[in-house]
Amino acid sequence: MDASPIRIGILLYPGCMKSAVYGLEEMLSLANRVCAEQGRDERFDIRLCETPSTDEASYNAIVVPPCVDGDYYRAPSPALQAWIRHCFDEGSLLCSACAGAFILAATGLIEGRPVTTHWNLADAFACQYPGVRLRSEENLIDDGDLLSAGGLMSWMDLGLELVARFSTPAVMHALGALLIVDTARREQRYYRRFAPRLDHGDRAIAKAQRLLQKEYRHALTVPALAAHCHLTERTFQRRFVRATGLKPLQYLQRLRIQKACERIESSLDTFGAIAWDVGYEDLSAFRKMFVRVTGLTPSAFRKRFYRA
The missing domain is CATH 1.10.10.60 (Homeodomain-like)
Structure with a gap:
């Protein structure tokens, strides 16, 4: 008997990085091909969530992608926050990449939890959400029911981690080989540059x-x-x-x-x-x-x- 599909919701919010949204969708679709080639039953059912509703079936994971335009991520709508809290209550794994961490933090669900975001957003994040344990030097943090990734392109690391989590590491490594993507763990601090601000007013x-x-x-x-x-x-x-x-x-x-x-x-x-x-x-x-x-x-x- 086939296993139940693994429902992954990818959030479409104003200003989100579309290449990350559709890249994740294609990556998980390719993971289905790898699973089939390896004779595995796992199948990813990918849904793009533009106007989320609590009436929808539950998700195994919700992914909040990076932002490339605007500042909606700094103040997401109450309705979106309520939907994320509903999904979490239903058992969804919460995932964010780059600025997506702001949206998860706005819900109050990750207070006191370790999370990462883009190093260039670290100061703003720490100021807005001082109760969250920000670790911006990390590129990927797995904290059980919370996955967060750092840079704009870290959605790829996040996608690979989702594949490993819901199938097997062998599927993830085979997918990385198919995509010609390095599946080894990396640290964001390799790429961080010291660019101090002088517009602080002092x-x-x-x-x-x-x-x-x-x-x-x-x-x-x-x-x-x-x-x-x-x-x-x-x-x-x-x-x-x-x-x-x-x-x-x-x-x-x-x-x-x-x-x-x-x-x-x-x-x-x-x-x-x-x-x-x-x-x-x-x-x-x-x-x-x-x-x-x-x-x-x-x-x-x-x-x-x-x-x-």
Whole structure:
């Protein structure tokens, strides 16, 4: 006897990324082909949900895709939130990719839960939903009845995870081979770039940021930065953290690592030469910091990102 179809609802909301919606639909359809070739009974029944209703049959999973236009995801309609809560109560696995995490968070269902979103949306998400355990360095988080993926193209990782969850890892790996997609786990921090904001409204701190951007190679101290801004050290540190989310020396480290990343991407200079040029005399310490921030060794980073 054939197994019951696996009902997957993909949400169509204003501004959603259509290529992700239809890409997921096609990916799961191809998964059906792989299941058939392997003699398995699982079948994915994919539904595109544009005007969801609680009268519909229950879903095994609801997927909220990324957003590429507008800001509907920041304030989804009460009706949509109610429908998602209804599906969750009925046992649906909740899934999001990129900005889709905002829509799930709006329902209140993921309060206190670990979730990821695009790194460029992390600050806005943390501000809007401080009770959610944001882990934007992760590309995919599986928390039982909650799956979340990070970047715009992370819907592919999400789709593969759904296939593994509702069929088998063997089906997922075969599907990845068919699509020529890497099924190994990746981290979003490999691709994250340090692009600090200066539009936070604190002119004194923006002045310090510009000095750091210009003089990052030099040993800039907190007292020197505070004096540059005509602030006491205590006031400077408090306002710097409030404006940037980082302590001044953490900010300087991230800036130096970003400069090192740019050099590794565009040159064949040794890491020692690059470390010295961005302001580090202790190569070992800088290498450890580089791995901690990027998740890759300098040589692995160059292999992945070097542009000849």
